[in-house]
Amino acid sequence: MSTLTIFSSTPAAGTTAPPAATGRTIPAVLGADLEVPVKGGRLVGYANLDYAASAPCLEPVSAAVAAALPAYSSVHRGAGYASQLTTARYEQARHTVRAFVGARPDDAVIFTRNTTDATNLLAGCLPAGTTTVVFDTEHHASLLPWQRSVRLAPPAFPGEAVRAADEALAGIDGPKLLVVTAASNVTGELWPIAALAHIAHRHGARILVDAAQLVPHRRLNLTALDLDYVAFSGHKLYAPFGAGVLVGRRDWLADGEPYLKGGGAVRSVGESAEWHDDPEPRHEAGTPNVLGAIALAAACDALTATGWTALVREEERLIARLRSGLASIDGVRELSLWGDDHPRVGIVSFTAAGYSAREVAEVLSSEYGIGVRDGKFCAHPFVRHLLGTADGGCEDDTASAVRASIGIGSTQEHVDRLIEAVRDLVTR
Numbered sequence: 001m002s003t004l005t006i007f008s009s010t011p012a013a014g015t016t017a018p019p020a021a022t023g024r025t026i027p028a029v030l031g032a033d034l035e036v037p038v039k040g041g042r043l044v045g046y047a048n049l050d051y052a053a054s055a056p057c058l059e060p061v062s063a064a065v066a067a068a069l070p071a072y073s074s075v076h077r078g079a080g081y082a083s084q085l086t087t088a089r090y091e092q093a094r095h096t097v098r099a100f101v102g103a104r105p106d107d108a109v110i111f112t113r114n115t116t117d118a119t120n121l122l123a124g125c126l127p128a129g130t131t132t133v134v135f136d137t138e139h140h141a142s143l144l145p146w147q148r149s150v151r152l153a154p155p156a157f158p159g160e161a162v163r164a165a166d167e168a169l170a171g172i173d174g175p176k177l178l179v180v181t182a183a184s185n186v187t188g189e190l191w192p193i194a195a196l197a198h199i200a201h202r203h204g205a206r207i208l209v210d211a212a213q214l215v216p217h218r219r220l221n222l223t224a225l226d227l228d229y230v231a232f233s234g235h236k237l238y239a240p241f242g243a244g245v246l247v248g249r250r251d252w253l254a255d256g257e258p259y260l261k262g263g264g265a266v267r268s269v270g271e272s273a274e275w276h277d278d279p280e281p282r283h284e285a286g287t288p289n290v291l292g293a294i295a296l297a298a299a300c301d302a303l304t305a306t307g308w309t310a311l312v313r314e315e316e317r318l319i320a321r322l323r324s325g326l327a328s329i330d331g332v333r334e335l336s337l338w339g340d341d342h343p344r345v346g347i348v349s350f351t352a353a354g355y356s357a358r359e360v361a362e363v364l365s366s367e368y369g370i371g372v373r374d375g376k377f378c379a380h381p382f383v384r385h386l387l388g389t390a391d392g393g394c395e396d397d398t399a400s401a402v403r404a405s406i407g408i409g410s411t412q413e414h415v416d417r418l419i420e421a422v423r424d425l426v427t428r
């Protein structure tokens, strides 16, 4: 029989920076030895190059979930020992996530289903009359939830993003929110979020950063960057257990009406409900996804313990190899907003002359055992802009691209296999 110990739920300091690189080895992912069938019935090792959609589970994440399961119980309202233990684990997960993003001590950390849920949650809490400023380059999760928004064209260079935001925010009266992605899910390119935060605040606006594609690849410090809100998903952060998070300033969240109404969100119920003032219970009605939160926190811990220096070095080596390999193939074009030299995370989208993106992705899977994503990546206006097309929506695969994305567990063999497979295909 296992012994239950309630570990300390001492809050981590909101501004605690993750420690420097420890020199520890990079943790393994589950499924690294997965074999998949290819044409002819052979089995080959799966080359997962689709991390930007959903990353595989880190071993320490799976271990943390397995360790929490025997005592799994209800949270917050149970007097039983297992319930207290699970509650402590759930609340510790909140502290871990807070420290991971370098949040201020008084920021809310609300567990959501994913990034989409987080942006929609914030959208429902904006003060009346808020205008949102958003670039056409955003993922639909950050482009669509806003009731009243000003949409900005894809900027030709990073400074133009700052200038366009400056001009748009200057023209808006009343509450305003700038929404921007930190790393593009289409090109991987990094956005100038510190400069955009500065501009937003100069106009009395707030900024929400969609960090779904940043946090698996780079350290984020909300306090240092002076961001108001960040959102991201566990399943892109090696924690595929159905939790995401919204972190940021409490006041709008404390005032906003919960979209999920039910037990836990209320202080008392008579003729009407009296909602909690604290954003966390207010917006986490019902039984929360405890294992998802524990998994998300375990991923944060694992990345921090590994150290960003080691992670970034390996990712940059592989992505440089992938990009130069693809660039060496006639007819292959990488999609980029700000040019070859602009810094980016481990995401590359490309087209191959003579083939639709769907054809390329299908051949890569069925003949080479490679998993990539094809389509418009839930960023229709941006992909349309990059391809210079007017497309007919999701079903129009002539206006689509192939996306290869890497992370922990990606190998040089995976990258080289993709390059050679694309080369073979376009020279058929």
Ligand SMILES: Cc1ncc(COP(=O)(O)O)c(C=O)c1O
Pocket (backbone or CB within 6 Å): 052, 053, 114, 115, 116, 117, 139, 141, 142, 181, 183, 184, 185, 210, 212, 213, 233, 235, 244, 378
């Ligand atoms: C930049 C970005 N934002 C938001 C999302 C939405 O994430 P989720 O599907 O986990 O809500 C994605 C997912 O691809 C993304 O890449």
